Amino acid sequence: MAKGKQTCKILKEIRKQIAAENDIKLVIEECTYQGDCRGTCPKCEAEVRYLERELEKRQRMGKAAMVAGLSVGLLGASQVALAQQPDTITPKSNYSEELMEKVAILGEIPIRYIAIDLFAHREVMDLFAPSVTKNLDIVGFNLNAPDDWNWTSENDFMELVKANTKNFYTPVFSGGESELIDFISQNLGKNADGNAYGDMEVAFTVEPNGKLSHIEIIKGINEQLDAQVAALFKFMEWKPALWELNSGEKIPFACQCVQKLHFPMITH
């Protein structure tokens, strides 16, 4: 297995351990990037930022954040285990070659590629605020910078983002959330479990073309209903997330979301 992929798997294991130990729901998608990476990518970075925010929330509520030394034994064990695993990368790519190639090599030291990490920059995250709905969480995304941008560090990149961004628009089901509820409700129809009660959470990625991928029920109600809802999400098309630059250009980008659904559903 290539070194970058091996690093990625180990870091992912560490994130899983932190999430499990702190009772944090973490949506881990199978990486579909073909080829070697640098061990991390915008999606991985977004997961780390998500964990940090969740740990902060817990600390504000007076709970301890269980992190210190949690994965100390993992590195040696993982490296042996990983060496024995077949490479499971599928020939699809969520990330452009260009983005992954934003790497400079100086001497022997690989300079880290510039993580596009908006969650760490609240003032940029606020640009999302006008279009966020209470039932849709954004847990990760991937921006491809315009070709004519040059940067040498994450901070430089963030300055460019702040200086050039007019707005971020979250992905949205055509017609909005009420239409989404109607779509699900109508298509579940008489096959639905009429006694289903509670909250469901569906994780998925809205690709730049509006198609949904990586659909997973992360909080289910019952097996049958979970499967039905997951199947419906496969048929959906959303308006993709848009990055609106000051120039007026709008660039669609992949956005990882969690949609909350309340059962029984109230249709419109």
Next chain:
Amino acid sequence: MTTAKIFGIGRHRLTVDGEGVTTLVAFNGCPLRCKYCLNKTSWDMDKGRDYTPEMLFEEVKIDQLYFLATHGGVTFGGGEPLLHKDFIKEFRALCGPQWQIVVETSLHVPFETVQEMNEILDGYIVDIKDLNPAIYLAYTGKENPLVLKNLEWILQHGDPKRIKVRVPHIPEYNTDEDVTKSVERLKAMGVVEVEEFEYIIR
């Protein structure tokens, strides 16, 4: 304001520069001129980017969760990181005691620097070159008694397990027999972590 030229930051290094997940920060500036130096960029004090400890901390703290979970942290290399003692001390004040701070050093620095920094550092990776003074001089252009004095002192002032001494096979400069002699002498000094390795020649 303390600043230093840094020519490279490498993230997610797994157990190669110390325990756990580490970020390698490479400083410019080195007192030695080793023929097979991997980072000759570090000799040029004009290259690299100016950082303050605050700027560096802001940049590398994105991996804090990994550092904490694996007992990792930041490894300062270069170049010779101990030429930047004030920078590292200020960085330690920013990151706190939980991050592991390790230096990849030749120990060819003033004795007072080693004394001053010993409490701040969690570990050393020492590239000792060769203990034979003539070989050391021929390869690095410098004498090595200072290195041995510094090594002896840090061995006596802290757990020897935190000090890994790397002994290279240096083509055209030392022989396998020289390396064996160096290793034996190091063990006699009390070094418990010794690693022989081959230099990469390019």
